[in-house]
Amino acid sequence: MxxxxxxxxxxxxxxxxxxxxxxxxxxxxxxxxxxxxxxxxxxxxxxxxxxxxxxxxxxxxxxxxxxxxxxxxxxxxxxxxxxxxxxxxxxxxxxxxxxxxxxxxxxxxxxxWVDGARLDDWIDDHLDDPHALNRVRRNIADAVAGLRGHDAAHGDLQHGNILVRPDGAVRLVDYDGMYLPALRGYGAAEQGHRNYQHPERRTQFDATLDLFAAHVIDLSLAGLIHEPGLWRELNKNNGEGLLFSAGDFADPGSSPAFARLAAIPPLAEPARRLHRACEAGFDGIAAALAGEPVSGSARGRSSARPGGPQPLVLQATDRAGLLAHQGDEATVVGRVLRTKTIQRTGTITFLNFGDFRRGAFTVVAWERGHRDLVRAFGSPEDLDGKWVSVTGLLSIFEKGGVRTPQIELPNARAVRVLTGAQATALLASAATAPGAATGASARAASTAAGGPVAGLDDQLSQLYTSTGFTSRLGGATGATAATPPAAGPASPPPRQSTPPPRRPTPPPRQPSTGRTPPGRPFSPPPGPSSAPPHSGPPYSGPPYGGPSRPTGPPWPGRTPAPHQRPDDFDGIGLIAVAAALFLGPAGLMVSVYAMSRERLRHPVDRVAGVVAIPISILWMLYCCCVGFNNFAQGLLAGG
CATH class of the missing domain: 3.30.200 (Phosphorylase Kinase; domain 1)
Structure with a gap:
């Protein structure tokens, strides 16, 4: 189901x-x-x-x-x-x-409901309070020991599942992966967060599941107690960890986190033990963390698995892919077209990566996220035009029938500013993942490589990436800000074998599924202006601020015939005014008809049509008054 x-x-x-x-x-x-x-x-x-x-x-x-x-x-x-x-x-x-x-x-x-802050958010607010950090550190260690004393384990200890109350007490939430003796026969339900788990954790399911993650959290908090600056120096996981990442566990010998913590004398031994636990097999974790000799073979480099599935890496312009991965953790790479800050019940900042009216990807920062952006980048508007990567869970906002993929920004650590070369490298590395060349991105890569184009979706993809089409859209879609510049000289765009159709239809939206398809590939584009615009019909009323109408020509829409250009002046508005003046109440029907006509786009026609309506209404009121007066005089004369 x-x-x-x-x-x-x-x-x-x-x-x-x-x-x-x-x-x-x-x-x-x-x-x-x-x-x-x-x-x-x-x-x-x-x-x-x-x-x-x-x-x-x-x-x-x-x-x-x-x-x-x-x-x-x-x-x-x-x-x-x-x-x-x-x-x-x-x-x-x-x-x-x-x-x-x-x-x-x-x-x-x-x-x-538990009133408390996520562990990482709480650390953000208490970096300068070592006593509070140490109190929470002890409380987390006591919670892990309490579970172990009942032969149980949480199964996914990480910052998002540890809530810190105002008094420093902790609450563990999210019990999907909990181990209990009564559940042993069901097996593991999950593998835990990759930035807290041993590289060899896969289907193990016993009371030792929390040992590695608990040591990671304890050592991280101890490091912050001694050197709070490590938070800015080592927390570079796009907001998805503390001081360590999955890469540190896979190769601890070249990890800056291990090197920095080992240089702090009181933490040298705990860091060394965690280092040994990373190099040992999963069964050797307990012995390595206890400082005992590890029996059995050490973990091989080839067996390294960044605990849990790696987040997807998607282009901000891949709207269909973003919609299809609703509910998945993803890193979205693109250029910020425009930021917008508005005041509602709190301050909200939007990072728009295209025309939000047509469902382009957007990052939403609520009150706390806005404060984090200000603290990290100064004014959020300073991100305009910059390449960034944003990591978080993809969700959907809908207005006017248009679905907009978005990430709700938990904190500014989820945002990284990139150069164009870094953005290209990040997307290209995702394209080389096994099984990545699937779906629309694979078709785009085939087209860029000169392969055949088959089917309506492929023809439309080729059409939307053509130079003529994107130049006609101009600034309305922000196409020039959609694709990272390729390294080296730009090659000419592929030529169209046939002229583009006059009435393009947007490609069908992919249905959202609960499963996580393989990553989507990326092929460096011919030039910075060849990014495909966002599909989806326009809608009125911007959910993210900004002008209420697009600044460029309508897209996608029908191409009017030469005699029906939207700005034709055919005098229908003036006819409505004349009818209202000389035909009295009957002019109201002409006015309504005039205002309902699609051709009434010229400013003179529009103003005249609007003026004709109150004139007609005044005529109706005048006629009613005259009729009532005549009726009253007739009654008086008859009496």
Missing amino acids: RLPQPFDYKMALQAPTVSFLDEELRRCDPRRDPLGMPASVAGGFAVTFDVAVERHRYAVRCFYRQGNHLQQRYAAVAKFVRDSRLPFLVEVDYLDAGIRVGTDVYPVVRMP
């Missing part, structure tokens, strides 16, 4: 009395973002909503990826949380008939 995607759940929560089957949740009021949509946080398997029911707040988790025996797992987890009474765990209720999306019913998990 295909599960709904995060956007589908957002739309369902617009009417909780209809969508929820639980009597209590039916009365809930979802917290909304400044744009009026239900606020959510997406994870690897589920999207979480913050809902209020009278005086109670809940976190409602809706799943968009298939789980492994989800109901049985959460039944065991709920029992364990109740029986163990561990203070750092949160009660959980699995509702098999939880939410209705369309005509189908899907499960949800309901948990009490």
Whole structure:
């Protein structure tokens, strides 16, 4: 059974009395973002909503990826949380008939809402408080020891699953991958976050799952207590880690993080032990971290696996690919066309990578993200025209029937400023991944290589990348800011074998799926102006600020005939004024007809058509008054 995607759940929560089957949740009021949509946080398997029911707040988790025996797992987890009474765990209720999306019913998990900050966000705010850092460090170590004492493991210890309360207490959330003795027969449900896991973690499922990640977190916090500047120096994972990344674990000998921490005398031994654990096999983690001799063979370089799937790398102009990967973690590379900051219930900053009216990719920074951008880059407008990479979970915003792929920026660490060469190299490296040459990107690569073009999608792809088409669009789509410059001299664009059709139709949108298809390839473009524009019909009312109408010609749209150019002046507006003046009330019909005509585009015609309507209305009022006066005089004369 295909599960709904995060956007589908957002739309369902617009009417909780209809969508929820639980009597209590039916009365809930979802917290909304400044744009009026239900606020959510997406994870690897589920999207979480913050809902209020009278005086109670809940976190409602809706799943968009298939789980492994989800109901049985959460039944065991709920029992364990109740029986163990561990203070750092949160009660959980699995509702098999939880939410209705369309005509189908899907499960949800309901948990009490925890008021706390993610570990990485909390560190951002407490770098200058070593006592607070040490207190949280001890609390996390106590939580891991508490689970281990019950022969259990969280399974995915990382910054996003550790919430820090204002008093420094911690809460562990997201129990999808939890190990319990009662769940041993079901096997591992996930592999954990790559920037916290051993390179050889795959399907292991026992009480030792948290050892490696706990040591990574403990050593990172200890390093920040001694040298807070390490946060800016080593936290370069696009906001997806603390001081270490998967590459550090795969090759600790060349890791700057290991070198810097080993140079701090009190941390030299813990860093050395983690180094040995990385080089050992998975079964040797416990011995290496305890400082004991590691038995068995060491891990080979070839077995290195950056814990968990690598994030996708996609072009900001690949709208179809971005929409298809809704709910996936991805690194999106492109040039910021324009930034816009607006005031709603808070300050919101948008990084637009194209024409947002037509569904171009956009980064949304809410209040905290906006403050982070200001702190990291000064004015967000300084990012205009720069190449950047943004890492986060892809979501969708819809307005006027147009779906816009976007990333909600958790913090400024998720944004990296690149040069054009770095952007090209990053996209090219993603194209060389195994199985990457699929879908639209593969067809684009084939076309760039001079291969045959087959099918309507391919012809349209070739059309949209043609020089004539992009030059006609001009600045309306921001096409010149869409593709990184190729290294070396630019080659001429491919020639069209046939003239482009006069009525181009945008390529069909790819349906969103819950599965993660292979990465999409990238082929360096012939020149910086050959980027394909974004598909999708125009809509009115910009969700991200900016002008309400495109500055260039309409796209995609029909090409008017020579005698029906949009700016033709045919006098229909003046005819409406004349009819209103001399025909009285009958002129109103002419005015309405004139205003409804598509040809009424010339300024004179438009103004005349608008003026004709109040003239007609005044005539109608005058006629009514005259008629009423004559009627009254007739009554008086008859009396």
